[in-house]
Amino acid sequence: MDLYSVAPVAALLQAAVAAVTALSSALAPLSGASSTALVIVLVTLLLRATLVPVGRAQVRAEFVRRRLAPQLRELQRRYRADPALLSRKTAELYAAEKASPLAGCLPTxxxxxxxxxxxxxxVLASINGQPNPLLAQELGGVPLGTSFLAFLRATPNFWPALVLFGALLAVIAVTAGFSRRLAARYASPVVPTAQPAATRLAALLSWLPxxxxxxxxxxxxxxxxxxxxxxxxxxxxxxxxxxxxAATGPGS
Structure with a gap:
């Protein structure tokens, strides 16, 4: 079953199309043919601004785990023979500090x-039974509904897309490198725990960028x-x- 054809989802998408179209029309005098792309940028900035408290809580949890590393090692030493008790004691320690070993998943x-x-x-040609007007919108001559790989396959004149996508992908790649270096700089010390799944997940998430x-x-x-x-x-x-x-501590 097509999830996008389910009535509540289709209605939500139709409302989103109407909102983006209205905002794009309002911004057209300022940004011209790129007004829809500008709407996407503004919506992204608004969303990330609303998630600042979540990001702050996540970083605080990372610093709390770093401070708890000696206690976690001690719990491992004392209760290594009883994994169930070790898991419970570890959970109690995190709960007392209002932190979570999986806090990094929340923003994603x-x-x-x-x-x-x-x-x-x-990507949808029609939404709630009506043609999707957003597919005709462009940024730098490249349709917003076209992916980099699809654009390369579809036309021999791919230089506008190559330049635009190349710039965007380069920004993401460079940002990923700096993000991983920053996370490694402030990473918590490695502590053996009874939760190997959480450790593996944290390692995987470090490569997510x-x-x-x-x-x-x-x-x-x-x-x-x-x-x-x-x-x-x-x-x-x-x-x-x-x-x-780092300057004030996680309790700030």
Whole structure:
């Protein structure tokens, strides 16, 4: 079954199309043919601004885990023979500090519905039974509904897309490198725990920014633009928060 054809989802997407179209028309005198792309940038900035408290809580949790490293090692030493008790004691310690070993997942999970919506708005030929007007919108002569790989296959005149997508993907890649270096600089000491799944997940998430580069090359340009702005915001936000907590401590 097509999820996008389900009545509540279709109605939500239709409302999103109407909102984007209205905002694009309002911004047209300022940005011309790129007004829809500007709407995407502004929506991304608004979303990330609303998620600042979530990002702050995440970084705080990272610093709390760093401070708890000696206690976690002691719990491992005392209860290694009883994994169930070790898991419970570890959970109690995190709960007492109002932290979570999986706090890093929250911002990604909260953004997933937004990325999915942007993706749907620029890949569906029709929404709720009506033609999708957003597919005709462009940025730098490249349709917002076309992905980098699809554009290369569809036309021999791919230089506008190559330049535009190349710039966006380069920003994501460079941002990913700096983000991983920043995270490694402030990483918590490695502590053996009874939760290997959480450790493996944290290691996998450290490479997530680089996976974004591949993902951004196959999604519509609109979604690539969203990912570019969002990842750049994340790098700047994390840099500020890491330095703030390093100077004042996680209790600030």
């Amino acid at each position: 999970l909260l953004q997933a519905p937004i990325v999915s919506t942007v993706y749907a708005l620029f 680089f996976l974004t580069v591949g993902f951004a090359s196959v999604v519509p340009l609109a979604a690539t633009l969203y990912l570019t702005v969002s990842t750049a915001w994340t790098l700047v936000e994390r840099g500020i928060l890491y330095r703030s907590f």
